[in-house]
């Protein structure tokens with residue numbers, strides 16, 4: 001006799017997924033979102049490796065759910081992994097002295113609010129801008145930011161349409177948790193919550209439109225932190241960006257029961273432009289990634305995790 005159990009997840013159902021059949025879709029009836037919550041409650045596990053200070057974690061973990069909307073993506077494993085990546089890189093972010101930080105696809109505002117809190121007092125004078133194609137998301141982000149005493153220019157737009165001329169070469173930090181789930185192409189960009197995850201073929205439709213925009217908007221010292229899934233072929237994304245002159249590093253890699261997420265950091269590396277990608281190295285890293293156990297967490301600026 002065969003038996004199986006249905007896992008719990010805190011994310012919303014996607015496509016045809018049914019509660020109790022594919023997953024138990026657990027609503028987060030808590031007032032606190034955050035990386036710490038994710039680590040302790042979802043996986044019942046502790047993050048491995050060096051962490052940001054408890055004080056810093058406590059501040060970002062206490063982003064309150066002040067507003068929500070059924071059509072807006074609630075912070076989930078991928079959002080928490082992205083904020084963990086920012087926390088892991090906090091000292092570098094502070095030394096970087098960004099003037100303009102941008103989020104594409106801000107959803108609830110959890111990530112951009114966390115970034116503003118991570119930069120904190122030291123980041124006084126930093127400007128923030130966030131976009132989302134979903135007007136409800138922009139409204140929820142506004143309320144989330146206001147409740148935490150931070151602000152941003154919020155724009156309802158497709159990626160950064162209408163902003164590119166003004167922001168070209170000015171963005172020092174860009175954060176993106178894109179719709180990355182492989183879906184039929186006709187689900188991409190439709191109204192409502194589906195556009196939060198629907199990524200088209202290999203989950204790359206929106207990602208592949210964001211990358212050239214990021215290249216145009218990032219400053220000379222600009223950094224991009226982006227969430228990807230194994231199915232998106234992250235090493236191929238790194239190769240594409242390498243051709244544009246970017247080096248890359250995986251800051252966080254995290255495997256849940258359903259997906260393996262990589263948070264990749266890109267920065268301009270003036271030595272790499274036009275270099276032929278090293279297929280053997282990326283192939284090795286790609287295969288290594290699939291073997292890394294649950295909740296790996298890295299920190300540092302060494303090249304060990306270059307992709």
Ligand SMILES: C[S@@+](CC[C@H](N)C(=O)[O-])C[C@H]1O[C@@H](n2cnc3c(N)ncnc32)[C@H](O)[C@@H]1O
Nearest residue numbers: 073075079105106107132133134158159177196
């Ligand atoms: C996976 S959710 C991430 C939300 C939030 N950043 C987080 O991490 O919790 C992706 C977000 O991107 C937005 N989005 C999808 N396509 C977009 C596009 N073409 N331009 C701007 N935003 C888009 C969705 O509305 C959604 O809010």
